[in-house]
Amino acid sequence: MPGFLDIDGVSKSFGGLKALDGCSFSVAPNRATCLVGPNGAGKTTLFDVITGLLRPTSGQVVFEGQPITRLDRREIVKRGIARTFQNLRIFDELTVVDNVIVCLADETGNNPATAILRPYFSNAVVRRKTEQAMDLLKIVGLDHKAGDLASQISFGQQKLLCVARVLATDSELLLLDEPTSGLSAKALDTMVEMIDRLRSLGKTLLVVEHNTQIVRRISDDVVFMHQGRVLACGDPDTVLADRKLIEIYFGGALGETAA
Numbered sequence: 001m002p003g004f005l006d007i008d009g010v011s012k013s014f015g016g017l018k019a020l021d022g023c024s025f026s027v028a029p030n031r032a033t034c035l036v037g038p039n040g041a042g043k044t045t046l047f048d049v050i051t052g053l054l055r056p057t058s059g060q061v062v063f064e065g066q067p068i069t070r071l072d073r074r075e076i077v078k079r080g081i082a083r084t085f086q087n088l089r090i091f092d093e094l095t096v097v098d099n100v101i102v103c104l105a106d107e108t109g110n111n112p113a114t115a116i117l118r119p120y121f122s123n124a125v126v127r128r129k130t131e132q133a134m135d136l137l138k139i140v141g142l143d144h145k146a147g148d149l150a151s152q153i154s155f156g157q158q159k160l161l162c163v164a165r166v167l168a169t170d171s172e173l174l175l176l177d178e179p180t181s182g183l184s185a186k187a188l189d190t191m192v193e194m195i196d197r198l199r200s201l202g203k204t205l206l207v208v209e210h211n212t213q214i215v216r217r218i219s220d221d222v223v224f225m226h227q228g229r230v231l232a233c234g235d236p237d238t239v240l241a242d243r244k245l246i247e248i249y250f251g252g253a254l255g256e257t258a259a
């Protein structure tokens with residue numbers, strides 16, 4: 001029976017390097033699945049394949065029963081998959097609210113040029129888009145920063161802005177690439193609460209997360225990757241209790257630490 005998202009024998013080679021080597025697993029709807037594994041395991045490459053940034057060498061990605069492997073990345077967003085990036089990719093020179101407006105799913109078909117065209121929108125369109133964006137900024141607690149330049153808010157706030165931007169696409173499946181990395185303890189707690197909130201909004205989440213304590217807090221399911229392969233799938237308590245996997249994860253140093 002097909003899952004919500006099915007990764008079906010996906011491989012991706014860069015020259016002689018197999019970044020993904022026959023990966024298969026399914027993501028269940030309305031749950032948070034964490035992708036874990038040591039550096040170089042292939043997690044970001046898998047995100048790139050799911051979102052159409054990379055074509056797999058072989059295998060298929062199936063979303064809601066439909067193959068999406070050959071689709072253009074904009075079409076994939078329209079089907080309902082959005083992602084954040086490790087290096088954020090926000091527009092520093094735009095305001096916080098405009099950063100959200102450019103991602104709004106609307107009649108312009110997610111055209112990133114929306115912000116540039118903003119002066120040409122009618123007042124009614126500007127008002128509607130601004131209201132929509134402000135609603136999303138309220139969800140992530142950034143409405144008070146709406147008029148600031150994105151470059152002027154804190155790093156933790158920029159990461160929350162990335163969450164507002166994926167919400168703006170109205171996608172059902174959100175791929176979050178290391179949403180908690182580099183955050184202070186307080187900002188990290190805010191992001192964990194945000195991830196819970198996204199689940200309560202009915203979103204399905206696939207999250208790359210290095211910190212096993214955070215994985216335990218946010219995930220319903222865990223997929224463990226190593227050297228391009230899926231070594232285990234299951235509930236966090238089972239996967240993270242597997243001594244062999246933990247040994248792979250921490251390079252032979254047994255016992256859990258925050259990565």
Ligand SMILES: Nc1ncnc2c1ncn2[C@@H]1O[C@H](COP(=O)(O)OP(=O)(O)OP(=O)(O)O)[C@@H](O)[C@H]1O
Pocket residue numbers: 014017018019037038039040041042043044045046
């Ligand atoms: N464009 C590329 N060209 C060549 N090799 C690449 C490319 N992208 C990724 N790789 C290699 O593919 C492997 C998987 O990389 P990937 O970034 O997907 O791992 P990761 O699990 O996300 O790692 P990290 O946790 O460090 O972000 C690595 O060996 C990496 O060097």
